[in-house]
């Protein structure tokens with residue numbers, strides 16, 4: 001909880017140097033990155049960033065617990081299929097839990113953590129989730145987690161005062177709604193699309209705090225969840241780390257006490273983070289480029305030194321690439337969500353780019369008026385970003401709900417080629 005920026009930055013530098021000395025000794029892949037770049041550990045800021053594909057390709061020599069990727073994938077996939085998340089891998093320094101990151105097929109990441117890392121992570125999360133921390137640790141809470149995979153959090157920090165319940169996203173929504181009402185949580189955690197579906201299926205709960213995770217939170221959804229359940233905050237948690245947490249004023253701040261952020265500018269004020277997590281030792285995350293696109297905010301009145309995140313705008317590989325008069329134009333999901341969010345009566349939608357000049361727009365309800373307005377808003381927004389809309393094909397279809405457990409992406413680029 002640093003309040004002084006200079007103190008925070010010198011804390012980061014100190015911690016990272018100490019961390020890197022250990023990691024370079026135990027993670028051959030990390031040591032090799034520094035050697036290849038011709039850099040000493042002290043010049044870590046200059047290290048060329050890495051990404052998920054490279055991390056998976058070097059997994060066996062990157063992790064410091066002697067784990068092999070094939071074995072980690074086998075255990076993780078088995079846990080997802082059986083919905084039993086208790087099996088662990090035997091690491092050289094003790095048992096290690098393993099999880100899969102979502103991601104397009106073939107690009108799935110494996111993330112491993114030791115018990116010590118999980119306890120530390122759970123401690124940081126609780127400190128920010130409990131509305132009355134630290135007293136809440138004694139007073140007690142019932143914490144409902146709606147998650148795709150359970151990941152061992154509640155087994156890690158279960159105590160007499162804190163009760164955690166895992167609501168499996170693969171269960172029918174009516175059943176989840178009934179269970180949630182019966183559980184009467186004091187803290188409710190989950191992806192916003194799921195919490196909304198559960199609310200619409202009749203769940204009644206009045207938690208002291210609602211916590212939105214794992215998906216982009218849209219303004220309309222924030223309002224709806226606040227009305228249905230109660231005050232809402234956001235946590236930005238990726239498999240790569242715990243990246244941002246709410247402050248006492250309810251705003252999202254980067255977790256800079258544990259993670260260093262560097263930024264790649266993407267234009268229009270959007271940035272892409274390069275993270276160095278100076279707490280993670282089992283699977284070091286050093287100068288790791290994320291696929292997320294963020295907008296940073298103005299300083300917050302809470303006085304914290306960590307930077308504020310205005311919004312998480314989505315994933316970079318979901319940005320549409322459409323033709324403009326002089327080359328391709330990048331259109332951010334955030335911008336299109338804003339445009340479609342203005343269509344009255346539109347309840348659900350998904351916009352996908354299916355070809356160099358073709359879009360699929362799925363709508364609910366699909367009735368005249370709604371469809372015309374949605375297409376009109378979309379064309380107007382694309383025109384404003386400089387897309388040549390005249391040759392664009394927009395195929396309008398009825399919306400269908402995504403399969404249970406699938407992370408919602410309202411704007412998505414399926415087409416991977418270059419625009420013409």
Ligand SMILES: [Zn+2]
Nearest residue numbers: 247251300302
């Ligand atoms: Zn703040």
